[in-house]
Amino acid sequence: MILKNISLKNFTNYEDAYCDFDENINIFVGDNAQGKSNLLESIYYISTISSSRKNKDKELIKWSRDYFSISAHFFNKYGENKVTVKVIGNKKEVYLNNYKIEKRKEYIGYLITVIFSPEDLYIIKGEPALRRQYIDNELSKTDVEYFVDNIKYKKILEQRNILLKEFKRRSVSDALMDIWEEQLSKYGIKIIKKRLELIEQLKEISKEIHYRITDDAENLQIKYQTNIDIENIENSYRKLLKEHRQKDIDKGYTSVGPHRDDLEILINGISAKKFASQGQQRTISLSLKISEIEFIKKKTGEYPILLLDDVLSELDKKRKHKLLEEIENKVQTIITTTDLNDIENFFIDKGKIIIIQDGKVL
Ligand SMILES: Nc1ncnc2c1ncn2[C@@H]1O[C@H](COP(=O)(O)OP(=O)(O)O)[C@@H](O)[C@H]1O
Ligand SMILES: [Mg+2]
Structure with missing residues (x-):
């Protein structure tokens, strides 16, 4: 373009x-x-x-x-x-x-467009929300379905959270909760599947780019972190929601799902979040951004x-x-x-x- x-x-x-x-x-x-x-x-x-x-x-x-x-x-x-x-x-x-x-x-x-600004350093050391946002942004640039599903997911999540709080005050029918969890699971699974696909591709691209930029000194690995069993994704999220229901009622929010997942970033096998220097963080975030460019090229031509x-x-x-x-x-x-x-x-x-x-x- x-x-x-x-x-x-x-x-x-x-x-x-x-x-x-x-x-x-x-x-x-x-x-x-x-x-x-x-x-x-x-x-x-x-x-x-x-x-x-x-x-x-x-x-x-x-x-x-x-x-x-x-x-x-x-x-x-x-x-x-x-x-x-x-x-x-x-x-x-x-x-x-x-x-x-x-x-x-x-x-x-x-x-x-792909933008890289000084704030992008926080992708490495900041809160998980920033890494999720990075993933969501990337997918939403080329994938209309993801963009729409993500909006729906957030709305349903809000509904379940409202219901959790109601539950705490008075008894609400379990069947109603089942319905929201069914919906949450439906869109949550779609989101996780697409994120896994993205990470699978980014993983390879970013590893190569990072080797080139660091003269083969740093092995960059990225992994999607979720407590949903991705081998059995169709049932796992729904089951997990049900298992966490009582705990979630106590807390007043939904504690499992793609809105809690994270991206793990490793340099030579060591957590970048914990140990990367300022310079390393900058280089990693640059490698991720350049990988994004290649991902977009692959996806859109x-x-x-x-x-x-x-x-x-x-x-x-x-x-x-x-x-x-x-x-x-x-x-x-x-x-x-x-x-x-x-x-x-x-x-x-x-x-x-x-x-x-x-x-x-x-
Ligand atoms: N809505 C606005 N109306 C007028 N000026 C603004 C507005 N938003 C930001 N600015 C001003 O724009 C200036 C230039 O900002 P910026 O583009 O970040 O500069 P640079 O990147 O060249 O250092 C800042 O001084 C800021 O106060
Ligand atoms: Mg500036």
């Missing part, structure tokens, strides 16, 4: 901006707080119709204005497309090639667009070089930096330099 250009109106600190992109490398250069990350965020936003930082849409409207809009032209396997999003207060309108998009799922797969926010300054020269080798001539990439010295010359020569200053693209 290739992003041709983007136009912003009242988006964060931009009032009226336009930017053309090179189909290979683009480098946003500027001092701190000028709008580099915001411009990257606008590209992410137009690809998922939501913020990467879990910001509310409203917060992306330029202060003291009442709307923002983003418009972009891009190429994918279907040809040239134009997408426009306009957010006015709490309302959002999306148009793809001048047709109105009513639901986000209709737009899935048109424009796919197209490379997504890679957005790298402030990553290069933190990597040593050798790893930086390896990273750039992985993406060069393959993936349209947009990198932000405060200092061009952080980027290798051969990259600068090839890339388009875009200067960002005070909410303006110069």
Whole structure:
């Protein structure tokens, strides 16, 4: 996929901006707080119709204005497309090639981005929820069914949790609980199966990439962690829910299921969550992101667009070089930096330099 250009109106600190992109490398250069990350965020936003930082849409409207809009032209396997999003207060309108998009799922797969920002370090050391979010995001970018099932699962989970609390106050029929558990199990199983498929593929890809980036020094392993018996998945989740019912009533929430699962990450057999250094964490999360790019290519036949926010300054020269080798001539990439010295010359020569200053693209 290739992003041709983007136009912003009242988006964060931009009032009226336009930017053309090179189909290979683009480098946003500027001092701190000028709008580099915001411009990257606008590209992410137009690809998922939501913020990467879990910001509310409203917060992306330029202060003291009442709307923002983003418009972009891009190429994918279907040809040239134009997408426009306009957010006015709490309302959002999306148009793809001048047709109105009513639901986000209709737009899935048109424009796919993979973003890497400093916060992604937390994928390694942070709470399990962040790793689940990483998995969910990845699957939802290319798989409409997963995206929809995940929403349904969360709604049913909420219902069971409400019922658990009711149970504590007064007796509710077991049959009612059976029904919600049956539903939870149905969607939960679908979710776990797809996550296992994803991890199975990512495992192989990320191992290879990580070996290349670390010069064969680090063996990266990833494993999906669940207490559902995956050999007997059809019955296991339902059984487990029933077994945990009393405990869950006491606690007031559902203690088993894909919403509690995790991703285990090992380097040379040792838990990365516990022992990886800052540099290792960064490299692992980069390997995972690059694997994601390859996964998306395998699944859709197209490379997504890679957005790298402030990553290069933190990597040593050798790893930086390896990273750039992985993406060069393959993936349209947009990198932000405060200092061009952080980027290798051969990259600068090839890339388009875009200067960002005070909410303006110069
Ligand atoms: N809704 C908004 N309206 C106006 N300015 C905003 C809004 N949201 C963020 N900003 C401002 O945008 C500026 C640039 O942010 P950012 O893109 O993160 O800079 P950079 O990545 O270049 O360091 C920040 O100073 C921030 O206060
Ligand atoms: Mg920034």
